[in-house]
Amino acid sequence: MNVPHIPCEVAVINVEKSFWQRLSVLDWIKTRWHLILCKNCSEYEKDSKIIHRILRSMRNDGMHNHLGVEEIEKIKKALN
Amino acid sequence: MxxxxxxxxxxxxxxxxxxxxxxxxxxxxxxxxxxxxxxxxxxxxxxxxxxxxxxxxxxxxxxxxxxxxxxxxxxxxxxxxxxxSVDISENENASNAINSNYIPQNPHQISEEIEKRTILEFCLDNLPDAWREIVHAKYYDEKNGEEISKEFNVTPSNFWVIIHRAKAQLRACMDNKYAS
Structure with missing residues (x-):
């Protein structure tokens, strides 16, 4: 199979895009092929995926972590 | 009273x-x-x-x-x-890392997760202001690329370049922190 080569700069941008959107089939194949051949980009993908997950989880925590009125009252009661 | x-x-x-x-x-x-x-x-x-x-x-x-x-x-x-006595296999760790809803289950994982978060927060603070705001807009406000491009006056392709550069800097910063 003759897969067109893409440079590292394009591969890493495609990696970032792939966390948020579906790449076209051709872009996906070109990127995967690049990642098989390029250790640096493959390592970048692995680390970037971890950073992506932590950023997403930090965002999710921030949204749901506020105390409700009842919970605040529960703490107040416990102190009295 | x-x-x-x-x-x-x-x-x-x-x-x-x-x-x-x-x-x-x-x-x-x-x-x-x-x-x-x-x-x-x-x-x-x-x-x-x-x-x-x-x-x-x-x-x-x-x-x-x-x-x-x-x-x-x-x-x-x-x-x-x-x-x-809990043993976590490599495979489980790998699949957990991919899942963005992953919640650590035991104290070993929790403390690792918190360490990562703490370091990442530090590294985020050290990003150039514009990059940090774009990362925040994407990850915390969940705006799409088009909205962010308009808001920060960057082209859509530049937006992805900034996300990549910010991530690369975060990665380098985290590596340094772990090394030290």
Whole structure:
């Protein structure tokens, strides 16, 4: 199979895009092929995926972590 | 107003002012609402008992957060004993890392996760302002590329380049922090 080569700069941008959107089939194949051949980009993908997950989880925590009125009252009661 | 009513009112003010912040702090570390609430409640009890020991060298909130942090560490230590025989396979770690909803299940994972988060937060603060704001807009506000491009006056392709460069800098910063 003759897969067109893409440079590292394009591969890493495609990696970032792939966390948020579906790449076209051709872009996906070109990127995967690049990642098989390029250790640096493959390592970048692995680390970037971890950073992506932590950023997403930090965002999710921030949204749901506020105390409700009842919970605040529960703490107040416990102190009295 | 009687003395006891006055004390009660001051305690309630303290809760109103700091409870939500302390709760968010606890949740960022333990991901368990009920437990976080209990630890925050305990923290208030300890703070009120030890209020005369507060020397004012830091803010009251910082002092309270330190006490809460100790409570969280004590909790992990207790939990760690019961999890000491848990073995996590490489495969499980790998699949967890891909899942963005992954919540660590045992104290080893939790402390690793918190360390990563703490380092990442530090590294985020060290990004150039424009990059940090774009990362925030994408990850925290969940805006799409088009909205962010308009808001920050960058082209859509530049937006992805900035996300990549910010990630590359975060990665380098995290590597340095781990190395040190």
């Amino acid at each position: 009687s003395i006891s009513q006055n004390v009660q009112s001051k305690n309630e003010e303290l809760v109103e002012e700091h409870a939500d912040y302390l709760f968010q702090f606890a949740m960022s570390k333990i991901h368990n609402r009920e437990l976080a609430l209990d630890l925050v409640q305990d923290t208030f009890l300890v703070c009120l008992q030890k209020m005369d020991q507060f020397e004012g060298r830091s803010s009251l909130r910082t002092w309270m957060t330190t006490i809460l942090n100790r409570k969280i560490i004590d909790h992990w230590r207790k939990e760690k004993r019961s999890y000491s």
